[in-house]
Amino acid sequence: MLTLYFAPGSSSMAPHIALHEIGAPFEGRPVSLARKEARSPEYLAINPEGKVPTLVIDGRPLTEVAAILFYLARRYPEARLLPVSDFEQEAHVISWMSFAAATLHPARRQGLDHARRIFGLAERRLADREWAVGQYSIADIHIFRLFWRFMGGYEAAEGEFPALGGHYRRMMARPAVQKTLAAESAAG
Numbered sequence: 001m002l003t004l005y006f007a008p009g010s011s012s013m014a015p016h017i018a019l020h021e022i023g024a025p026f027e028g029r030p031v032s033l034a035r036k037e038a039r040s041p042e043y044l045a046i047n048p049e050g051k052v053p054t055l056v057i058d059g060r061p062l063t064e065v066a067a068i069l070f071y072l073a074r075r076y077p078e079a080r081l082l083p084v085s086d087f088e089q090e091a092h093v094i095s096w097m098s099f100a101a102a103t104l105h106p107a108r109r110q111g112l113d114h115a116r117r118i119f120g121l122a123e124r125r126l127a128d129r130e131w132a133v134g135q136y137s138i139a140d141i142h143i144f145r146l147f148w149r150f151m152g153g154y155e156a157a158e159g160e161f162p163a164l165g166g167h168y169r170r171m172m173a174r175p176a177v178q179k180t181l182a183a184e185s186a187a188g
Contacts, residue, residue: 012053
Protein backbone atom coordinates (compact mmCIF):
# COMPACT_ATOMS: atom_id res chain seq x y z
CA MET A 1 0.00 0.00 0.00
CA LEU A 2 1.22 3.48 -0.91
CA THR A 3 0.37 6.58 1.11
CA LEU A 4 1.47 10.04 0.01
CA TYR A 5 1.68 12.78 2.60
CA PHE A 6 1.47 16.02 0.65
CA ALA A 7 0.95 19.74 1.14
CA PRO A 8 -1.06 21.29 -1.71
CA GLY A 9 1.11 23.34 -4.06
CA SER A 10 4.38 22.31 -2.42
CA SER A 11 7.16 20.13 -3.78
CA SER A 12 4.99 17.12 -3.01
CA MET A 13 3.01 17.98 -6.15
CA ALA A 14 5.67 16.18 -8.24
CA PRO A 15 5.24 12.74 -6.60
CA HIS A 16 1.49 13.33 -6.57
CA ILE A 17 1.57 13.77 -10.36
CA ALA A 18 3.78 10.69 -10.75
CA LEU A 19 1.35 8.58 -8.71
CA HIS A 20 -1.47 9.62 -11.05
CA GLU A 21 0.78 8.89 -14.06
CA ILE A 22 1.53 5.34 -12.94
CA GLY A 23 -2.07 4.65 -11.99
CA ALA A 24 -1.21 2.64 -8.87
CA PRO A 25 -3.71 2.85 -6.04
CA PHE A 26 -2.58 5.16 -3.25
CA GLU A 27 -3.98 7.08 -0.35
CA GLY A 28 -3.35 10.80 -0.33
CA ARG A 29 -3.04 12.47 3.06
CA PRO A 30 -2.93 16.26 2.99
CA VAL A 31 -0.65 17.96 5.49
CA SER A 32 -1.38 21.61 6.30
CA LEU A 33 1.83 23.59 6.54
CA ALA A 34 -0.15 26.64 7.71
CA ARG A 35 -1.44 24.68 10.71
CA LYS A 36 2.07 23.26 11.27
CA GLU A 37 0.83 19.67 10.86
CA ALA A 38 4.26 18.66 9.53
CA ARG A 39 5.57 19.48 13.03
CA SER A 40 3.00 17.36 14.85
CA PRO A 41 4.31 14.39 16.86
CA GLU A 42 2.29 12.05 14.61
CA TYR A 43 3.89 13.34 11.42
CA LEU A 44 7.38 13.61 12.94
CA ALA A 45 7.09 9.91 13.81
CA ILE A 46 6.79 9.25 10.06
CA ASN A 47 9.24 11.89 8.84
CA PRO A 48 11.52 13.30 11.57
CA GLU A 49 12.55 16.16 9.25
CA GLY A 50 8.97 17.44 9.26
CA LYS A 51 8.96 17.99 5.50
CA VAL A 52 6.69 16.92 2.69
CA PRO A 53 6.51 14.81 0.70
CA THR A 54 6.70 11.48 2.42
CA LEU A 55 5.69 8.34 0.55
CA VAL A 56 4.93 5.46 2.89
CA ILE A 57 5.49 2.14 1.15
CA ASP A 58 3.96 -0.75 3.08
CA GLY A 59 4.67 1.07 6.33
CA ARG A 60 8.19 2.28 5.37
CA PRO A 61 8.68 6.03 4.77
CA LEU A 62 10.61 7.38 1.80
CA THR A 63 11.38 11.11 1.66
CA GLU A 64 12.73 13.65 -0.83
CA VAL A 65 11.08 14.39 -4.17
CA ALA A 66 13.85 12.96 -6.36
CA ALA A 67 14.02 9.70 -4.40
CA ILE A 68 10.26 9.24 -4.47
CA LEU A 69 10.06 9.98 -8.20
CA PHE A 70 12.93 7.57 -8.88
CA TYR A 71 11.30 4.84 -6.76
CA LEU A 72 7.96 5.22 -8.55
CA ALA A 73 9.58 5.21 -11.99
CA ARG A 74 11.64 2.09 -11.23
CA ARG A 75 8.86 0.27 -9.34
CA TYR A 76 6.33 0.87 -12.13
CA PRO A 77 8.36 0.59 -15.36
CA GLU A 78 5.21 0.10 -17.44
CA ALA A 79 4.47 3.83 -16.90
CA ARG A 80 7.70 4.59 -18.84
CA LEU A 81 8.73 7.48 -16.59
CA LEU A 82 12.40 6.51 -16.81
CA PRO A 83 14.33 5.32 -19.89
CA VAL A 84 15.80 2.29 -18.07
CA SER A 85 16.97 0.54 -21.23
CA ASP A 86 19.33 3.42 -22.02
CA PHE A 87 21.87 4.09 -19.25
CA GLU A 88 22.97 7.40 -20.72
CA GLN A 89 19.39 8.70 -20.97
CA GLU A 90 18.73 7.47 -17.43
CA ALA A 91 21.81 9.42 -16.28
CA HIS A 92 20.45 12.53 -18.04
CA VAL A 93 17.20 12.13 -16.09
CA ILE A 94 19.25 12.00 -12.86
CA SER A 95 21.19 15.06 -14.04
CA TRP A 96 17.94 16.99 -14.54
CA MET A 97 16.64 15.79 -11.17
CA SER A 98 19.83 16.95 -9.44
CA PHE A 99 19.69 20.30 -11.24
CA ALA A 100 16.05 20.72 -10.24
CA ALA A 101 16.66 19.90 -6.58
CA ALA A 102 19.96 21.72 -6.07
CA THR A 103 19.64 24.69 -8.44
CA LEU A 104 16.05 25.38 -9.52
CA HIS A 105 14.34 24.71 -6.20
CA PRO A 106 16.38 27.11 -4.03
CA ALA A 107 16.56 29.83 -6.71
CA ARG A 108 13.40 31.66 -5.63
CA ARG A 109 14.76 32.21 -2.12
CA GLN A 110 17.68 34.17 -3.59
CA GLY A 111 15.57 36.82 -5.25
CA LEU A 112 13.72 37.33 -8.50
CA ASP A 113 16.73 38.30 -10.60
CA HIS A 114 18.64 35.22 -9.49
CA ALA A 115 15.60 32.99 -10.12
CA ARG A 116 15.15 34.43 -13.62
CA ARG A 117 18.81 33.72 -14.39
CA ILE A 118 18.54 30.16 -13.08
CA PHE A 119 15.34 29.45 -15.01
CA GLY A 120 17.18 30.88 -18.01
CA LEU A 121 19.68 28.03 -17.55
CA ALA A 122 16.81 25.55 -17.54
CA GLU A 123 15.42 27.26 -20.64
CA ARG A 124 18.72 26.74 -22.48
CA ARG A 125 19.01 23.13 -21.29
CA LEU A 126 15.51 22.35 -22.49
CA ALA A 127 16.11 24.26 -25.76
CA ASP A 128 13.75 23.03 -28.47
CA ARG A 129 12.97 19.66 -26.88
CA GLU A 130 9.46 18.55 -26.21
CA TRP A 131 10.59 16.66 -23.08
CA ALA A 132 13.77 17.01 -20.99
CA VAL A 133 15.42 13.81 -22.27
CA GLY A 134 13.49 13.27 -25.49
CA GLN A 135 10.75 11.17 -23.88
CA TYR A 136 8.42 12.07 -21.03
CA SER A 137 10.03 11.23 -17.69
CA ILE A 138 10.15 12.03 -14.00
CA ALA A 139 12.51 14.89 -14.89
CA ASP A 140 9.65 16.60 -16.70
CA ILE A 141 7.41 16.23 -13.66
CA HIS A 142 10.06 17.76 -11.40
CA ILE A 143 10.84 20.64 -13.78
CA PHE A 144 7.14 21.37 -14.25
CA ARG A 145 6.39 21.62 -10.52
CA LEU A 146 9.21 24.10 -9.98
CA PHE A 147 8.34 26.21 -13.02
CA TRP A 148 4.64 26.11 -12.04
CA ARG A 149 5.55 27.52 -8.62
CA PHE A 150 7.93 30.11 -10.11
CA MET A 151 5.29 31.31 -12.58
CA GLY A 152 2.75 31.54 -9.76
CA GLY A 153 4.72 34.42 -8.29
CA TYR A 154 6.24 35.92 -11.41
CA GLU A 155 4.79 37.28 -14.60
CA ALA A 156 7.24 36.47 -17.37
CA ALA A 157 7.60 38.79 -20.32
CA GLU A 158 6.17 37.39 -23.56
CA GLY A 159 8.74 35.00 -25.01
CA GLU A 160 11.06 35.10 -21.99
CA PHE A 161 10.87 31.33 -21.46
CA PRO A 162 9.53 29.80 -24.71
CA ALA A 163 10.85 26.27 -24.13
CA LEU A 164 9.73 26.17 -20.49
CA GLY A 165 6.43 27.77 -21.45
CA GLY A 166 5.78 25.13 -24.10
CA HIS A 167 6.77 22.40 -21.64
CA TYR A 168 4.41 23.91 -19.06
CA ARG A 169 1.50 23.86 -21.52
CA ARG A 170 2.19 20.23 -22.50
CA MET A 171 2.30 19.28 -18.84
CA MET A 172 -0.92 21.14 -18.04
CA ALA A 173 -2.65 19.11 -20.77
CA ARG A 174 -1.70 15.80 -19.14
CA PRO A 175 -4.59 14.08 -17.31
CA ALA A 176 -2.31 13.22 -14.35
CA VAL A 177 -1.47 16.91 -13.87
CA GLN A 178 -5.11 17.92 -14.13
CA LYS A 179 -6.12 15.22 -11.65
CA THR A 180 -3.38 16.30 -9.22
CA LEU A 181 -4.29 19.98 -9.44
CA ALA A 182 -7.94 19.15 -8.78
CA ALA A 183 -7.08 16.92 -5.80
CA GLU A 184 -4.72 19.49 -4.31
CA SER A 185 -7.22 22.29 -4.83
CA ALA A 186 -9.90 20.25 -3.07
CA ALA A 187 -7.51 19.55 -0.19
CA GLY A 188 -6.82 23.26 0.28
